[in-house]
Amino acid sequence: MVKIGDESGGKGSGTDDKIIPLSSPFFLHPSDSPSLKLTQTMFNGENYDLWADAVRNGLDAKNKLGFVEGTVKKPEGTEADNPEVVAWRQCNAMIKSWLRSVIDEKLHPSITFSGTVLEIWKELKERYSAGxxxxxxxxxxxxxxxxxxxxxxxxxxxxxxxxxxxxxxxxxxxxxxxxxxxxxxxxxxxxxxxxxxxxxxxxxxxxxxxxxxxxxxxxxxxxxxxxxxxxxxxxxxxxxxxxxSKRPWQLVRWRPWKRNNDKTEEKKSLSHLIALTAKSGTIQPKIVGIGLGSLAEDAAGVEEEAVEAAVVVEARQRFDPYRKSLQPR
Structure with a gap:
């Protein structure tokens, strides 16, 4: 049986017990799982250098870099007489799962039957590293x-x-x-x-x-x-x-003006005129004069006082059908 968590490296109570120190590359934290992703970079067969660097960094953080660099070798003996062999086998299987989770599924068949993590790593490097x-x-x-x-x-x-x-x-x-x-x-x-x-x-x-x-x-x-x-x-x-400054509105002036002996309509706010114009037939063009461009300047008998306001293009377009009728004859 392999126990974990004692940094001293002492032995357990049983004759087959062995403590795996936290600093050992064979140590697996309880939070480590086969579905863990070492990096968000997925290997797709064309980004080996970027992916390999990210994976090495992740393995180094987990104290498992030696498994792919060949510095952590399989301990001698069998699982029966050397508990470290069991720990090595578990770590090897865990790292293989980590690698598989950051490799595109289309490449999985090429690494499925590889025995150790080191063999997988060397094979990927030989196959995809451009040099x-x-x-x-x-x-x-x-x-x-x-x-x-x-x-x-x-x-x-x-x-x-x-x-x-x-x-x-x-x-x-x-x-x-x-x-x-x-x-x-x-x-x-x-x-x-x-x-x-x-x-x-x-x-x-x-x-x-x-x-x-x-x-x-x-x-x-x-x-x-x-x-x-x-x-x-x-x-x-x-x-x-x-x-x-180029928004679909501009400052224009509107003024009431007399036409055909009609009395001058009381001046209304331009926004109110726009709202009324949206309703069909509520304003008669012969009564209301709207200054668009130089239209107000050309109107006859117009008072000099004027009101400036912002007029949206949509509102201006509503007045376009009345422009000719608004011009004094």
Missing amino acids: NAPRVHQLKSELTECRQGTRSVVDYYTHLKSIWDELANYSRVPDCTCGAGAAFAKEKEEEKVHQFIMGLNTALYDHLRSNLLMEDNLTSLSRAYALVLREERHKAVTRIREDQ
């Missing part, structure tokens, strides 16, 4: 052709950063703590700034791009992103204001 050189070439081609187009700044930057991060995973430059390492990191940062501003929409950000390039010391990537994002928001506010 470093072809993938690096593909990423650099995408980086060269990457343009904002009609995307938002956030979407454009996120796409760029995903390419940069994946390229960094393939980088073979050794870590360095000397001054040369800092200079190299600064140069890589400036290269990213150039790539970022180079792909911006020229029609929208050409002026800002020129300002950034005119600086003596090229700004950092984070500041360049913040400035472009601020400019995008400013343009969005400006566009909203312009759209509001």
Whole structure:
């Protein structure tokens, strides 16, 4: 029998009992289940590198990364004389279920009869990993052709950063703590700034791009992103204001005027006139004068006082049939 939860690693009361420490890769938490998903990224046969990185991260969090890297091997002996063999078998079955839950169902037949998690992992890598050189070439081609187009700044930057991060995973430059390492990191940062501003929409950000390039010391990537994002928001506010000014209404003037010896009708609010006009026959065109465009200005005998109000296009269109009849003869 295998017991869990005692960090000390001591033995239980029975001769066959063995405590699995919490830090052991053989430890399975009570909340671990075969239906658990290590990542939201599903492997579909074309996104191996992205999927494998996400799965490795999930397994590392569960202290099970050694099962796919080959560092955690099957213990020697049999289940009868070595309880760790039982623990290994249970962990192996659990991880196989975790992998199956994040692999597209159409690929399940190819991994169903694989014996261990390590065998499955190696088989998937050999079959679907494109290799470093072809993938690096593909990423650099995408980086060269990457343009904002009609995307938002956030979407454009996120796409760029995903390419940069994946390229960094393939980088073979050794870590360095000397001054040369800092200079190299600064140069890589400036290269990213150039790539970022180079792909911006020229029609929208050409002026800002020129300002950034005119600086003596090229700004950092984070500041360049913040400035472009601020400019995008400013343009969005400006566009909203312009759209509001082009809404389907305009300011017009209406005035009562005399015609055919009829008495001048008492001035009503324009909104009231619109409401009345919606009801068929409630207003006679010969009594009410509505100023549309220069119509009121051309009316004969019109008083100079006028009322300005907003008129929706639908209301204006209701008056269109009366425009000719409203014009003084």
